[in-house]
Amino acid sequence: xxxxxxxxxxxxxxxxxxxxxxxxxxxxxxxxxxxxxxxxxxxxxxxxxxxxxxxxxxxxxxxxxxxxxxxxxxxxxxxxxxxxxxxxxxxxxxxxxxxxxxxxxxxxxxxxxxxxxxxxxxxxxxxxxxxxxxxxxxxxxxxxxxxxxxxxxxxxxxxxxxxxxxxxxxxxxxxxxxxxxxxxxxxxxxxxxxxxxxxxxxxxxxxxxxxxxxxxxxxxxxxxxxxxxxxxxxxxxxxxxxxxxxxxxxxxxxxxxxxxxxxxxxxxxxxxxxxxxxxxxxxxxxxxxxxxxxxxxxxxxxxxxxxxxxxxxxxxxxxxxxxxxxxxxxxxxxxxxxxxxxxxxxxxxxxxxxxxxxxxxxxxxxxxxxxxxxxxxxxxxxxxxxxxxxxxxxxxxxxxxxxxxxxxxxxxxxxxxxxxxxxxxxx
Numbered sequence: 433x434x435x436x437x438x439x440x441x442x443x444x445x446x447x448x449x450x451x452x453x454x455x456x457x458x459x460x461x462x463x464x465x466x467x468x469x470x471x472x473x474x475x476x477x478x479x480x481x482x483x484x485x486x487x488x489x490x491x492x493x494x495x496x497x498x499x500x501x502x503x504x505x506x507x508x509x510x511x512x513x514x515x516x517x518x519x520x521x522x523x524x525x526x527x528x529x530x531x532x533x534x535x536x537x538x539x540x541x542x543x544x545x546x547x548x549x550x551x552x553x554x555x556x557x558x559x560x561x562x563x564x565x566x567x568x569x570x571x572x573x574x575x576x577x578x579x580x581x582x583x584x585x586x587x588x589x590x591x592x593x594x595x596x597x598x599x600x601x602x603x604x605x606x607x608x609x610x611x612x613x614x615x616x617x618x619x620x621x622x623x624x625x626x627x628x629x630x631x632x633x634x635x636x637x638x639x640x641x642x643x644x645x646x647x648x649x650x651x652x653x654x655x656x657x658x659x660x661x662x663x664x665x666x667x668x669x670x671x672x673x674x675x676x677x678x679x680x681x682x683x684x685x686x687x688x689x690x691x692x693x694x695x696x697x698x699x700x701x702x703x704x705x706x707x708x709x710x711x712x713x714x715x716x717x718x719x720x721x722x723x724x725x726x727x728x729x730x731x732x733x734x735x736x737x738x739x740x741x742x743x744x745x746x747x748x749x750x751x752x753x754x755x756x757x758x759x760x761x762x763x764x765x766x767x768x769x770x771x772x773x774x775x776x777x778x779x780x781x782x783x784x785x786x787x788x789x790x791x792x793x794x795x796x797x798x799x800x801x802x803x804x805x806x807x808x809x810x811x812x813x814x815x816x817x818x819x820x821x822x823x824x825x826x827x828x829x830x831x832x833x834x835x836x837x838x839x840x841x842x843x844x845x846x847x848x849x850x851x852x853x854x855x856x857x858x859x
Contacts, residue, residue, distance in 0.1 A: 434475035434511045439503035439548075441496040442468040442849075443857040445489060446788060446820055452628025453819060454488065454787075457655035458683040460628070462488035464819060465857075466788040467495035467544075468847060471551040473511050479558045482846045483550030485543045485759045486787040492857065498544035502531075506548070515556045518579040521549055522765055526581065538737035542762050549763030550793070554843040564843040565799035568768070569605065573598035580765050585773070588743045594772045601804040608803045616834030617799055618813040620649035622786055624668070625681070627653040631667055638671040646833030649677035649704060649813060655685040658694060665701045674702070679731070681707035688717040692724040705731040705753050712736055719750035729753050734784030735760060739769045746777040753811075754779045758793035764843075771801045780810070786817035791828045792844040795835045823852040 448454050449461035465488060471481040485495045505524060514521050525531060525545040534541045557564045568576065573595045582591050624637035634652070641647045652668055654661040661680075669678055680703060686694060691709040698706070706728055710717050712735040722730040729752030736742055738761060745751055754774050756767060774781045781801065783794040791814070798814050806812070814835055821827035825846045829836040838844050 434473045436471060436506045436509045436511060437474050438470075438472040439499070439506055440470045440472070441499050442466075442470075442852070443492050443496050444468055444788070444847075444852050444855045445492060445857045446855050448819065449489075452626055453817075455626045455628035456653040456681065456683040457627060457685040459488060464788045465489055465492040466847075466852075467492050467499060467547065468852075469499050469547045469551055471506065471548070471555065473555070475511065477559070479555055481551035481553075481555035481558070482843070483547035483554065483763070484789050484793075484845055485547050486757075486790055488787075491540075495540055495544055495547075498540050499547055502544065502548055511555070514552060515559070518549075518552065518556070518765065519581075521552050522579065522581060522762070525549070526762055535737075537740070537762070542737065543759060546759055546761055546763040546766070549765065550759075550843060550845065553764045554845065557843060558841045561841050563838040563840060564764070564796040565803070565838070566609070568764070568796075568800045569609065569803040573602075576768070580769055580772075582769075584740050585743055585769065588747060589769075589773055589776050593776065594769075597772055597775050598804055601807055604807065605803055608807065612799055612802060612837045613839075616831060616836045617795060617802065618809055619647060619816040619830060619833055619835050620651065620677070620679070620782075620813045621645065621647040622651045622681075622815055622817050624650050625652035627656060631664060634664060635667050635671045638668050642672050642676050645830060647676075647816070648833055649679060651679040651681055651707070651815070653683065654680045654698075654706075655682035655694070658697065661694075662697065665698065669701050677704040678702065679704040679707060682709050684708045684711055684735070686710055688714070688720055691721050695721070695725045695728060698728065703728050705729040707731040707753075707755070708734070713741065715741070715744045715748055715750050718745065719748045722750060722752065731755055731782065733757070733770075737761065739766050739773070742770050742773055746773055746779060751779070754781045755784050756781060756794070756797070757784045758790055758797065764797070767797050768800070771797065771805050774801075775805050780812050781806075782812055783814050785815040786819060788820045789824065789845050789847070791816055791821070791835075792824055792826070792838075795828060796838065796843055798835075799837060823847050 733755030
């Protein structure tokens with residue numbers, strides 16, 4: 433038997449605002465940051481579990497404090513008991529009424545819970561000697577579903593339906609695992625699209641990302657000035673040609689009527705989707721926009737705070753592309769539920785990534801989905817931006833526009849503290 437001996441947090445902040453990397457209409461000067469947590473045990477295997485929450489600067493300390501506030505509930509806990517039944521850890525935090533009061537089941541505390549749960553799943557995968565995506569894919573459907581919380585979801589997805597989805601996913605699983613290891617998973621690039629970039633820099637990056645790195649889709653930020661958007665979209669479409677997909681992202685800057693008017697001026701650019709056109713909590717607003725801008729698709733999800741919002745978006749057909757984020761909700765169990773919901777409602781998932789550690793973390797879930805849930809990569813891809821990967825023990829790799837499948841044990845989120853500590857925030 434081993435026990436948890438220490439929970440340690442780090443407040444890392446990278447000065448991306450200096451280059452305007454990450455800039456968009458809503459967030460003009462983000463400093464990409466990570467509220468990073470390690471869980472240590474007294475086992476002699478030397479394994480530590482890591483998790484994190486991605487933020488964009490101020491407030492990162494608030495998330496670290498939220499994680500610290502949960503630490504005492506873990507110290508001295510039996511590690512094997514928790515790893516054998518991951519629902520114990522979920523219930524310990526998500527069903528804590530005093531933590532829940534601060535959400536409920538959303539916001540800073542919920543994201544902090546996600547970091548802690550991710551770190552526990554990281555220990556479980558490392559002890560199994562497998563990357564998280566493969567360990568999840570090899571779990572028996574009944575075992576995996578037993579870790580999930582279907583409260584508030586039974587009108588859309590029941591446990592027995594989830595088990596059946598995963599059983600169906602067992603068919604052809606080994607072939608998909610092999611295909612993933614050989615080919616990887618499609619990515620798309622947001623590197624050219626930051627709103628603070630000049631036209632020249634945007635065009636040069638658009639060509640580099642598609643012609644050199646092999647991405648088959650790029651994304652531009654929009655929503656600050658309509659004339660600038662039209663000019664930049666025309667330049668981008670000319671740079672990449674007609675066969676590369678082009679998406680746009682407004683980062684919630686519009687209200688509903690403005691979104692409809694603005695987006696309907698983009699039809700000539702053959703857009704793959706428009707992302708986050710309005711407030712992420714506005715289900716009906718997104719549904720209204722989706723009907724009004726057809727055939728351009730609405731994509732959203734990176735700032736949806738719970739599985740309950742995903743359920744409502746799917747029930748109302750409020751988007752064409754479902755997005756998820758690796759650190760917005762309460763860890764792997766809630767993310768798995770999001771993918772199961774997407775399968776039930778037949779919606780493709782294209783995860784949000786690009787921030788510190790998001791590429792490393794979210795590719796694990798997209799690959800699990802391909803192997804065990806959706807069984808397809810059609811219409812699916814993971815966002816990619818080349819930011820801060822050098823600080824990770826096992827950084828993601830891109831080959832011909834595809835994410836190379838991770839093979840190292842764990843969730844991929846472990847950082848090399850020797851380099852990252854240069855960016856430790858000291859107040």
